[in-house]
Amino acid sequence: MALIQLENITKSYESEGTLTPVLHGISFSIQEGEFVSIMGPSGSGKSTLLHILGLLDRQTTGSYLFNSQDTSMLDDPARARIRNKYIGFVFQAFHLLKRTTVLENVMLPLYYSDVPKKEYAQKAKIALEHVELSHRLDHLPSQLSGGERQRVAIARALVNDPKVIFADEPTGNLDSKTGATVMNTIEKLHHQGKTIIVITHETAAADYANRIITITDGLISSDKNVTAPHTHYAK
Amino acid sequence: MNLPSTIKTSVRALRANWARSLLTILGIVIGVMAIVLVISLGQGAQNLILSQVQSIGSNTIILRPGRQPTQPSDAAETLLTDSLKQKDIDALLKPINVPDLQAADPAVLVPGAIGYQNSVYHATVLGWTPNALGEVFNVYPEQGSFFTQDDVKSYAKVIVIGSKVKQELFGDSDALGQFVTVHGQKLQVVGILPAKGQVTAFNVDDIGLIPYSTAQKTLLGIDYFHEIFLRAKPEANVDQVAADITATLRESHNITDPTKDDFFVVTQKTIVATVSTVTQVLTIFLVAIASISLMVGGIGIMNIMLVSVTERTQEIGLRKALGATNKNILMQFMIEAIILTFAGGLLGTLIAITISALVSFVAQTYFALAWPFTLPLGAIVLGVGVSTAIGLIFGLYPARKAAAKDPIEALRFE
Structure with missing residues (x-):
């Protein structure tokens, strides 16, 4: 059973009476455990697609089954619950809370979960171990390097043990060397069984994936499996 | 999200901008202070007057010419008759x-x-x-x-x-x-x-x-x-x-x-009744005026909360992406507003009680007046209660605005 199943998804934005179509009919499935890169030039609609996949936005037409559930039937609180429980987000701009320690930033999703409060810190520490930041628990985001910040964000995405991690240009704000560390961390999660979906326009980052979907002008222009190991980043 | 961690989050957000938070609640502080002070001083003054009236002795009856004044123009008749x-x-x-x-x-x-x-x-x-x-x-x-x-x-x-x-x-x-x-x-x-x-x-x-x-x-x-x-x-x-x-x-x-x-009879009982009525009417009148400043304070809170919601658009978007429901976000901002106004009410009450105690001390020490200090429990409950209610009323609009934010727009906000 596919974790994600899209059937002819379209999305149009309405502003001042005119409809601007962004996605023209996207269909694909992603199985649990896949590492997929969604590529495309800016304006191609890949971010819109990610927002729909991440249940942050609703498609205009078409069907989207997430974990065998028809998402169009879900109301906002139900979508929030799924985001909290099954989805982890990693953003280009990290989006860490400024005046909040690393540990508490990672704990944030747990506040909205059913996890008992006494397990918050322990779960957050385990997530931070995965990204090798156990020594930074009490630091503020401003005291960390860009790569470290993104790894905190990855730990936050991991903390509630989601099925899938959506990363939107995770290396976009980083130099290539730190970008490589971040991608290595994401790859490690993939090896541990997580489904990973990375949106990027950098081939270097896309090369970590075992499947690359390319979007051009709101349509899938190619969808191919890659078996060759990534070579762009110096190891 | 449970209440204690929501409160903790709110307190942290308020402390991060503590100078602004303090200025925000100033209107509430002054409003509540005015109300509690008016009630407290009114009670003290009333007790002072009543204790003096009682010292006339209960068997004293005062007879005055003219008519018992029931409206301001009547007062003149007393002297003329x-x-x-x-x-x-x-x-x-x-x-x-x-x-x-x-x-x-x-x-x-x-x-x-x-x-x-x-x-x-x-x-x-x-x-x-x-x-x-x-x-x-x-x-x-x-x-x-x-x-x-x-x-x-x-x-x-x-x-x-x-x-x-x-x-x-x-x-x-x-x-x-x-x-x-x-x-x-x-x-x-x-x-x-x-x-x-x-x-x-x-x-x-x-x-x-x-x-x-x-x-x-x-x-x-x-x-x-x-x-x-x-x-x-x-x-x-x-x-x-x-x-x-x-x-x-x-x-x-x-x-x-x-x-x-063309005469009227005044006993201790009628004086007590008159004095009580007068001070009560006066107190209600002054409290009504003070309430206006509370209202203005509430609007100030709403204004600052709206600014805060805009400033924290990104935070709201992030929280939503991580699983916060609209209700969670609404609660967070409501609690922030209520903490603000509750703190304002408490501060205003404390200042008012201090001033009231000081007035009674000065009156007793320097003017030899038997001005008693009474802790106006009703006024404290009223002051803190009303200010908290103002937090509820004026916090609702900004909190709803926060809750209604689209996570995509919010995350895009730079």
Whole structure:
């Protein structure tokens, strides 16, 4: 059973009476455990697609089954619950809370979960171990390097043990060397069984994936499996 | 998201902008402070007045000419009416009319000042009976003595003065036996009162007492009284005595319509009722004015909360992406607003109580007033309660705006 199943998804934005179509009919499935890169030039609609996949936005037409559930039937609180429980987000701009320690930033999703409060810190520490930041628990985001910040964000995405991690240009704000560390961390999660979906326009980052979907002008222009190991980043 | 962690998050957000938070609640602080202060001081003042009224003694009845003032224009009538004369006293003192009446002491107010050589002092000069001050207020001269009943009969030109009057006019030199001038007449000082300060309605230190007959005939040339102090017998029913007095005067004044009364009877009970009504109305009035500042404070809170919501658009988007529902976000901002206004209410109440305690301390220490400090529990509950309610009302709009934010727009916001 596919974790994600899209059937002819379209999305149009309405502003001042005119409809601007962004996605023209996207269909694909992603199985649990896949590492997929969604590529495309800016304006191609890949971010819109990610927002729909991440249940942050609703498609205009078409069907989207997430974990065998028809998402169009879900109301906002139900979508929030799924985001909290099954989805982890990693953003280009990290989006860490400024005046909040690393540990508490990672704990944030747990506040909205059913996890008992006494397990918050322990779960957050385990997530931070995965990204090798156990020594930074009490630091503020401003005291960390860009790569470290993104790894905190990855730990936050991991903390509630989601099925899938959506990363939107995770290396976009980083130099290539730190970008490589971040991608290595994401790859490690993939090896541990997580489904990973990375949106990027950098081939270097896309090369970590075992499947690359390319979007051009709101349509899938190619969808191919890659078996060759990534070579762009110096190891 | 559970309540304690929501509160913790809110407190952190407020502390991050603590100077702004403080300025935001200033309006609430001032509003609540004004309300609690007005109620607290009003209570203190009312208690002070009532304790003085009670010191008149429950068997004292005051008879005044004119009509009981029920509206501002009525107050003038009291001074203009000359309805109470010697024949009324004679009628009241007949046991067949008012059986339980013990004494009647007429009083005449002499406007003007007391002069001695080149000094003039504006004191309250009262034409009275010899025994009234002693028997009603338990104040007796420390030098010399009161004038006598014979002095009243003979229109004697004598005066008993208060300690402050003596000090102002004579300094440390001897006043007894000296002549002072009131209304162009020379009066001999026969007694000096001890320093007692405020006793009931007047300040004993600031007074000049002369025989009422002298005040009427010699000084003012009138045949009526400004006030008659009546005393019921100790065991008498004061309400009954007051009713008897009213009936007697209506008969002797030929009044059949009670609304046409040209006199009114005041007992301790009626004064207490009047004072309470007046201070309560005044308090409600002032509280209503203070509430306006609370309202303005609430709008200030709403304004700042709206700014805060805009500033934290990204945070809101992130929280939503991580699984926060609209309700979670609404709660977070509502709690922030309520914490703000609750803190404002608490702070305002504390300041008001401090000022109120200080006022009562100053009044007691420097003005010798029995101004009691009462902790206005009702006012505290009202102040903190109303300010918290304002947080609920004025926090709702910004919180709803926050909750309605689209996570995509919010995350894109830079």
